[in-house]
Amino acid sequence: MEVVIKSGAEEAAVPAADAIERLLADKPDAVLGLATGSSPQALYDELVRRYEAGRISFARARGFMLDEYVGLDAGHPERYRNVIERELVGRVDFAPDAVQGPDGLADDPQAAAVAYEQAIADAGGVDLQVLGIGTNGHIAFNEPGSSLASRTRVQPLTAQTREDNARFFDDDVDAVPPLCLTQGLGTIMAARHLVLLASGTGKAAAVRELVEGAVSASWPATIMQHHPHATVLLDEAAASRLERADYYREAYAAKPQWQGF
Ligand code: GLP
Numbered sequence: 001m002e003v004v005i006k007s008g009a010e011e012a013a014v015p016a017a018d019a020i021e022r023l024l025a026d027k028p029d030a031v032l033g034l035a036t037g038s039s040p041q042a043l044y045d046e047l048v049r050r051y052e053a054g055r056i057s058f059a060r061a062r063g064f065m066l067d068e069y070v071g072l073d074a075g076h077p078e079r080y081r082n083v084i085e086r087e088l089v090g091r092v093d094f095a096p097d098a099v100q101g102p103d104g105l106a107d108d109p110q111a112a113a114v115a116y117e118q119a120i121a122d123a124g125g126v127d128l129q130v131l132g133i134g135t136n137g138h139i140a141f142n143e144p145g146s147s148l149a150s151r152t153r154v155q156p157l158t159a160q161t162r163e164d165n166a167r168f169f170d171d172d173v174d175a176v177p178p179l180c181l182t183q184g185l186g187t188i189m190a191a192r193h194l195v196l197l198a199s200g201t202g203k204a205a206a207v208r209e210l211v212e213g214a215v216s217a218s219w220p221a222t223i224m225q226h227h228p229h230a231t232v233l234l235d236e237a238a239a240s241r242l243e244r245a246d247y248y249r250e251a252y253a254a255k256p257q258w259q260g261f
Pocket of ligand 1: 035036037038039040066067131132133134135139140141161165
């Protein structure tokens with residue numbers, strides 16, 4: 001796991017944008033895994049800037065979202081399909097229907113989960129998966145206790161996650177749906193490169209477990225320690241509880257330019 005500590009969230013997003021720019025240059029029809037939430041916003045803004053500058057094109061790329069609330073109206077602004085459209089997809093040149101997410105409005109959500117796994121497999125798997133992390137250590141919506149081998153499925157949200165996400169629902173925790181569809185930890189681990197972004201002190205405890213804790217379903221993101229190609233991009237606040245922060249800084253400073261991420 002490579003840990004990079006930058007002064008702020010915007011600076012931390014740059015290496016992630018570099019990795020995506022390089023991937024799309026090498027493989028224009030790459031499959032991107034797209035997270036929603038506040039963590040990737042700086043990255044998506046940077047990708048839009050590079051698209052507008054003519055450095056990057058998504059015209060042949062495809063995308064798969066990590067998760068979706070169950071039961072939010074098709075037009076609800078916080079439905080993740082609408083969030084990703086607003087924050088990235090509608091601002092760049094993805095082809096129509098090139099980005100899909102789990103169907104939170106399906107009559108049979110579990111069947112939708114199985115179909116989603118198949119769609120990812122049919123696309124050849126995810127080349128680069130963008131991730132955030134919840135304050136309780138979840139990735140996607142894999143709450144503590146999730147099987148480390150889990151696949152896309154229906155998952156109840158913890159009270160903590162609903163409280164954390166109430167800020168997107170006018171601070172009304174009861175408006176946050178209780179159920180979601182989420183890629184599993186096993187699904188996420190099958191992506192070829194994991195790029196996790198975290199910023200702010202609220203994430204510091206989860207980041208500490210992610211990078212330096214024991215691998216455990218109690219902190220689901222720790223499964224990333226088993227991934228052969230995982231990049232963790234942090235601001236100073238999110239990195240503030242890491243014991244080996246100085247080492248990560250030294251290692252990054254010594255990294256050869258050609259190596260990339
Ligand atoms: C959310 C999402 C995750 C996200 C995480 C952190 O609930 N389901 O995909 O990465 O929790 O959210 P944020 O980036 O808004 O802090």
